[in-house]
Amino acid sequence: xxxxxxxxxxxxxxxxxxxxxxxxxxxxxxxxxxxxxxxxxxxxxxxxxxxxxxxxxxxxxxxxxxxxxxxxxxxxxxxxxxxxxxxxxxxxxxxxxxxxxxxxxxxxxxxxxxxxxxxxxxxxxxxxxxxxxxxxxxxxxxxxxxxxxxxxxxxxxxxxxxxxxxxxxxxxxxxxxxxxxxxxxxxxxxxxxxxxxxxxxxxxxxxxxxxxxxxxxxxxxxxxxxxxxxxxxxxxxxxxxxxxxxxxxxxxxxxxxxxxxxxxxxxxxxxxxxxxxxxxxxxxxxxxxxxxxxxxxxxxxxxxxxxxxxxxxxxxxxxxxxxxxxxxxxxxxxxxxxxxxxxxxxxxxxxxxxxxxxxxxxxxxxxxxxxxxxxxxxxxxxxxxxxxxxxxxxxxxxxxxxxxxxxxxxxxxxxxxxxxxxxxxxxxxxxxxxxxxxxxxxxxxxxxxxxxxxxxxxxxxxxxxxxxxxxxxxxxxxxxxxxxxxxxxxxxxxxxxxxxxxxxxxxxxxxxxxxxxxxxxxxxxxxxxxxxxxxxxxxxxxxxxxxxxxxxxxxxxxxxxxxx
Amino acid sequence: xxxxxxxxxxxxxxxxxxxxxxxxxxxxxxxxxxxxxxxxxxxxxxxxxxxxxxxxxxxxxxxxxxxxxxxxxxxxxxxxxxxxxxxxxxxxxxxxxxxxxxxxxxxxxxxxxxxxxxxxxxxxxxxxxxxxxxxxxxxxxxxxxxxxxxxxxxxxxxxxxxxxxxxxxxxxxxxxxxxxxxxxxxxxxxxxxxxxxxxxxxxxxxxxxxxxxxxxxxxxxxxxxxxxxxxxxxxxxxxxxxxxxxxxxxxxxxxxxxxxxxxxxxxxxxxxxxxxxxxxxxxxxxxxxxxxxxxxxxxxxxxxxxxxxxxxxxxxxxxxxxxxxxxxxxxxxxxxxxxxxxxxxxxxxxxxxxxxxxxxxxxxxxxxxxxxxx
Numbered sequence: 001x002x003x004x005x006x007x008x009x010x011x012x013x014x015x016x017x018x019x020x021x022x023x024x025x026x027x028x029x030x031x032x033x034x035x036x037x038x039x040x041x042x043x044x045x046x047x048x049x050x051x052x053x054x055x056x057x058x059x060x061x062x063x064x065x066x067x068x069x070x071x072x073x074x075x076x077x078x079x080x081x082x083x084x085x086x087x088x089x090x091x092x093x094x095x096x097x098x099x100x101x102x103x104x105x106x107x108x109x110x111x112x113x114x115x116x117x118x119x120x121x122x123x124x125x126x127x128x129x130x131x132x133x134x135x136x137x138x139x140x141x142x143x144x145x146x147x148x149x150x151x152x153x154x155x156x157x158x159x160x161x162x163x164x165x166x167x168x169x170x171x172x173x174x175x176x177x178x179x180x181x182x183x184x185x186x187x188x189x190x191x192x193x194x195x196x197x198x199x200x201x202x203x204x205x206x207x208x209x210x211x212x213x214x215x216x217x218x219x220x221x222x223x224x225x226x227x228x229x230x231x232x233x234x235x236x237x238x239x240x241x242x243x244x245x246x247x248x249x250x251x252x253x254x255x256x257x258x259x260x261x262x263x264x265x266x267x268x269x270x271x272x273x274x275x276x277x278x279x280x281x282x283x284x285x286x287x288x289x290x291x292x293x294x295x296x297x298x299x300x301x302x303x304x305x306x307x308x309x310x311x312x313x314x315x316x317x318x319x320x321x322x323x324x325x326x327x328x329x330x331x332x333x334x335x336x337x338x339x340x341x342x343x344x345x346x347x348x349x350x351x352x353x354x355x356x357x358x359x360x361x362x363x364x365x366x367x368x369x370x371x372x373x374x375x376x377x378x379x380x381x382x383x384x385x386x387x388x389x390x391x392x393x394x395x396x397x398x399x400x401x402x403x404x405x406x407x408x409x410x411x412x413x414x415x416x417x418x419x420x421x422x423x424x425x426x427x428x429x430x431x432x433x434x435x436x437x438x439x440x441x442x443x444x445x446x447x448x449x450x451x452x453x454x455x456x457x458x459x460x461x462x463x464x465x466x467x468x469x470x471x472x473x474x475x476x477x478x479x480x481x482x483x484x485x486x487x488x489x490x491x492x493x494x495x496x497x498x499x500x501x502x503x504x505x506x507x508x509x510x511x512x513x514x515x516x517x518x519x520x521x522x523x524x525x526x527x528x529x530x531x532x533x534x535x536x537x538x539x540x541x542x543x544x545x546x547x548x549x550x551x552x553x554x555x556x557x558x559x560x561x562x563x564x
Numbered sequence: 565x566x567x568x569x570x571x572x573x574x575x576x577x578x579x580x581x582x583x584x585x586x587x588x589x590x591x592x593x594x595x596x597x598x599x600x601x602x603x604x605x606x607x608x609x610x611x612x613x614x615x616x617x618x619x620x621x622x623x624x625x626x627x628x629x630x631x632x633x634x635x636x637x638x639x640x641x642x643x644x645x646x647x648x649x650x651x652x653x654x655x656x657x658x659x660x661x662x663x664x665x666x667x668x669x670x671x672x673x674x675x676x677x678x679x680x681x682x683x684x685x686x687x688x689x690x691x692x693x694x695x696x697x698x699x700x701x702x703x704x705x706x707x708x709x710x711x712x713x714x715x716x717x718x719x720x721x722x723x724x725x726x727x728x729x730x731x732x733x734x735x736x737x738x739x740x741x742x743x744x745x746x747x748x749x750x751x752x753x754x755x756x757x758x759x760x761x762x763x764x765x766x767x768x769x770x771x772x773x774x775x776x777x778x779x780x781x782x783x784x785x786x787x788x789x790x791x792x793x794x795x796x797x798x799x800x801x802x803x804x805x806x807x808x809x810x811x812x813x814x815x816x817x818x819x820x821x822x823x824x825x826x827x828x829x830x831x832x833x834x835x836x837x838x839x840x841x842x843x844x845x846x847x848x849x850x851x852x853x854x855x856x857x858x859x860x861x862x863x864x865x866x867x868x869x870x871x872x873x874x875x876x877x878x879x880x881x882x883x884x885x886x887x888x889x890x891x892x893x894x895x896x897x898x899x900x901x902x903x904x905x906x907x908x909x910x911x912x913x914x915x916x917x918x919x920x921x922x923x924x925x926x927x928x929x930x931x932x933x934x935x936x937x938x
Contacts (some may be wrong), residue, residue, distance in 0.1 A: 454668035457635050460655035460663035462733055464683030471683075476672045 007365065019466070023385060026376055032419070033434045037409035038397070044412045045256040048445060062256040065236070068259050073221055073237040074469065076152065077265070080159045080220035081213045085314075087160065087313060088167025088212055089205070094306045098298060104307070111314035112165035114321055117538045119495040119512050120225030122531050123158040123338075126320035127230065129327055129524070134334035150232030158226050159319060163219045167212035174208035194298055211276050218269045221262065224498035229519055238262045239404040239498065240508030246408065246502065256412060259405040263306040270400045274393075321535075328528035332502050343529035345515075351530065354514040361428050361508070362493035369433045369489030370482040373440020377481060378474070381448035386499015390398050392441075399438040403498025406435055411492075411502045423505040431499050436492040436556040447478050494534050580736040582609040582632060584905055589627045589640030589793075601627040603793040604641070609771060611646070614763055616772040618780040618817075625773045626741055628790070632771055633739050634658045638683040645736060656685075658737075661730030665742045666722045667722045669714045675701070675725050676710030680732035700732035701725075703762060706892035712820075720751045727759065731766060736762065740772040744779065752776075756783045777817050781805075787933045789813050805863075811932055814861045820842045821901040822859045823924075827852050827931075835931060842859030842876050846929045854934075858933035864904040868923040869894070869914060896922055 022476055042562050060066050094100070094107060105240055115123065130137045132149045178201065186196035224239040231237060242258035245251045298306065327333040331340050347355065379385075380392045414421040421427040451474070458516035459469040504513050512529055518527035574708050589602040602624040608617045617625040630636035632641060634655030641853040642651045650658055669678050677881045683693045701707050704724035714722060723743060730738060740759070744752045760783050763770045774780050780787050781801035788798040789812075797804060797813045808814035811822055828843060829836035830851065837860060844860075852858060869878075869892065881893040883898065884906065892914065903922070905911055914920050 452666055452668060454664045454666060455670065457655065458664060458668035458670075458729075459635075459681070460635070461633060461658075461660055461739075462679075462729070463656050463685040465656055465660075468685060472668055472684075477670075542658065 001388070006485060011203035019383070020185070022375060022553045023379060023383070029372070029434075030391065034394055034397050036419075037413035038401075038404070040413035041256050041259060041409040044253055045260050048267050050124050054531060057257055057260070060254065060261070066241070066258065066261065069236045069238050069241045069258070072152075072231075072235055073239075073262070074265060076156060076159070076227070076235075076237060077217045077220040078166040079156050080163060081217035083156070083160045084164040084220075085167045085171075085195075085209055085212045087164040087244050088169075088171050088216075089209060089304060091168040091310055091313075092166070092171035092175050093298075094310050096172060098303050098306065100307075104311070107314050107392050108310060111317045112168055112201040113307050114317060114535070114549070115162045115165050116169075117491055117495065117542065118162075118532050119148055119515060120162070121229060121512075121515050122224070122324060122498055122535070123320060123529070124226050124229040124434070124518065124525060125327075125531065127158050129323050129333055130320070132334075136334075148371065150230055150234070152231070155227050155230045155235065158230055159220050159223055161313075161320075162223075162226065163216050163288050164313075166219060170212045170215060171205070171208055175205060176203045178204035193302070197298075202498050210272065214269050214273050214276070218266060218400070218402075221266055221269070222498060223406065224402075224404055224501070225516070227412045228516070239402060242404050242408060243501065246411070252408075252412060255408050259402075259408045262402055262405055266400070266402050282479070299378045300332075303472075316399045325532055328522060328532045330525070331526055333528070344524035344533075346526045347533060351511075351514055351526065354509050355510050355533070357425070357508050358494060358511045361432070361510070362490050364425070365432045365493050366486040368429065369437045369484030370440055372433055373437040373485030373501045374444045374478050374488075376437070376480050377441040377444020378450070378470075378478065382474075395441055397440050403496065409413065410499070422503070423507055425508045427503050428500050428508060428510070431503055432489055433523070435499060436496070437485055439488040440481055442504050443484040444478050444483035447481050449473075451477055475546040476552075480549050483545050483549050483552070487542060487549075490541055491538050496539050568577065578646075578736045579611040580769055581611045581613075582646075582737060582769060582771065583607070583644040584628070584632070584646065587628075587631055587638040587643065589624070589631060589636060590639040593851045599642060601629070601792055602638075605638065605793070605795060607788060607795060607798070609769060609921070611769055612767045614760065614770045614772065614783065614785045616774060616780040616787045617790055618774060618777060620702065620775060620816075620869055624777075624793040625790045629739055629741055629771060629773045633662050635662075650823050659733075659735050661733060661735035661738045663726050663730050663738070663740045665745060667726040667743075667746075669722055669725055669795040671714050674710065675712045675717070677704065678714065679710075679732055681729065691702045693744050696732050697728075700728040704728045704758070706739050714838060716727040719747055720755065721842070723747060723755060723916045728761070731768075736769070738766075738768050738770040740770065742774055744774075745770075745776075752779065753782075773857070779819075787817075789816060791816075806928055806930075808861060808930055808932075809882070809902070809938070811859060811861070814930065814932070819864050819902060819904075821862045822932075823862055823899060823901065825858060825860055827854055827856045827858060828852055834926075837931070839876060844876075844924055845926055846931060847927050848929065850936055852931065852933060852936045855932055856935040858931050858936060861930040861932060862901070862924060863901040863928075864891075865906065866925045866928065867901065867903045869903055869905065869912075869920045870923060871912065872921060875921050876922050878922040880918045880920060883914060885915055894920065894922060903925050 015193075046052060046054060048055070091108060091112065095105065100108075128149060129135060131154065132138065135149070138149075182200050182204065183196045186200045187193075192201065222239065223244065225239050227237045228243070232238065237319060238261055242255045245258060246255035328343050329339055329341065330336065331338045331342070340342055376395050378393070380388060380395070410427060413419065413421065414427050421430070435549070455473055456469050458526070459473050464472070495512060497510070497516065500510060501516070504510055511534055515527045515530045518524070518530065577717065584607040586604050586606060587602060588600065588604055591599045591601055593599050605624075605628065607615075607628070617628055619625045620925060627636055627936050631638050632849070634650070634657075639650060642649055644650065645658070655662075670681065676697055679697045680693050683696060688696075692735055697710065698707070701710060705726050706721060706724050706728065709717070709721070714725070717725065723746075726743070743759070743865055744755050747755060756779055759772075772780075772783060784801065786798060786800055787804055788795045789804065790796065791812055797809045799807075801817075804813060808817065808820070811820075814820040823839070825837040825839050826842070827835055833849065834847045834851070835846050835850070837846060837858070846854040846860065868875075876896050878894040878896040878901075884891040888908075889904050889906045890908045890913070892905065894901050894903050901922075
């Protein structure tokens, strides 16, 4: 067909093989680590000894305990969704619409950054330290006896404080994109600030608020660590119930069925988000950010109120972290406040295997996750093949689903042949890679959207083949996505627990699991010390990666910092 | 093969003609079904020629260029470079230099590496690359800026880098996709003469796409005017301006009055046209039947206004002073025509509402109509 077909060089052969080969590998990986486990879990829930049997399923649906957990989960998620969105919006509005000094800005940035990169128990531990029976505030300050900290209120408070930064980060760019010219136009027509806010800013922000609510609803629904510590026996939720079924009663099937219950609202949230994103075009009212905010969006009284609120929330967060650190360096918090490094000695001796395992797993998962992220991102963002959209959705599934579901699915799927991985590091690494690479995928797709198609055409017109173009043009340009992706995989490998709690073994365990064990054994000191250690490692690594990101990003391309 | 002299060096550059043989481009659109961007288009470009595809946005001109460049596969028809059928050849094996509208410079590479890119693909020796890139940068007036990053350059400089990158690979064909549309007016004029100079020096076949008629007229050997996926007329700027084959071309290139009239007499070398009660002789070889309704194309600057009794009686509807000229709108009969009077200080001025004599030209008038034969 082609005149020079006979003499095509090696690069041309690579051109021919790279795409179909890559496509095949990615599909196989997705099938094995996303589709297969979920299918196995579903099968476990609805099949009994090889026969279709919905008895257990309907039984589980009728069981009052399960229904209660289901209802509790929804109530908690709704409360956290609303409260977190409101707080997130107040923060976003304050930062975007008021004139803030550098100090305040930095305070807000830091305080909202901590919860995003902390192990999941951090806020819970601090709440126990503060408001527990021997809590700093309840016992020492107020002198209350026999305080009951466990239940809906504290779980709700802890989750809201942990997750509102997600809403804040989602709402900030959205508010920034709503030009304050709209507000100014409203003022010029005689509206008061409050009227302008109510009739212009708020309606324009509505899709963003809905999205933030869904994000928080999903996060709370999936949260396993906070309710495990704070909810207590009076307020069971689905993830903790599923966990107790499996680890306490060794009932894999009931766990799978409870996961299925959790799958319903989680699936709805996923669908609603896709729908919101699809219809988002009309909400990007203006692409260009106009002049800096005039700071006129709120009256000085309202501005003072907003600022006070933000500072107070930041204060609580920082107080919690300070408390955590303090608890890690005293003998026994609440009883003996002598300074000591004993807890750190404990985590670096008895806890050393967990630290080693976690670091090994995180360090192996990092490059794999980064690679996987840009490979899938490139295929989804630039490829033209049947099933591209399906690949995108499947690649996001493990991320979108609550960790409890993913963990149980992996446990069910990889317990037996042909893929017996239980007890290995591989299963934990695979779980992290496929669960936390969507950041890398999305960053790659976002970068590719900024890279005009003509860039590849320019390369082709200069004689380069597909593979040469990928290697010399596209790869350097999407390199930031590689680092962003591996950064998130690292952070989550250090901090996540909801899925991997089902996958740890005698051979391979994780720091987060150790923290949980310490908490249940009321060894609060080592738990605090472990948490501080994780936070420090994550802070150092993200800072390093962000420096690398800054240096390798092409100046004209925008990449968001890791952890934000 | 032709030889071009470049500075002190003599380079041998292939100069190929291009031929498009009944090419079509049909796009599948999700909602609108099949959209035909280019339909059955024939075009022949001579070796070393500078041809411009001129048309409004959406007329298919960029699609034609992309089919020549190999970025768009024709749905039908064939593309030839110097007699070779290149239709199935992908862009990276066509030996074309392409200058993109947004420049498409690689943001992660320096100016030098951007220009060197195509040479590195060819695995040339480093010394050869160095000398060719330095030459290329000098040719576009960017000598010494090789170490800069792309983001550090102005729009005009980026344009020059894009140009240098396309010419250092010594392509057989140079293609331009509205390369100047992101520059300000002054720079545009400067860059277009530089592009023209380089193309002549290199003696390279060039195809240029633009919607700017002045740019097209200034830069091209020939212009192909496109409308709705087809070429409606090809010729030099003067051909097209003076002898438009259709009212579309007449109104697209420059301003034109289309005066509705009828043929009242046909003689050897002229037609007599009726306008109201008056008659108007036009020297032309075009022929049409007596009584045919036709349109006479008259450029505004070819019409004279005066107070003396010659020609048609008209009334000034409006007068717009523009410094170097005055634009008049004049009513003759039930038609409104535009008249441009250059150098307003020299001639008489007419007030709005004044009655004037309108002298229509006898030469250089195109008579167009369904019944016309040219």
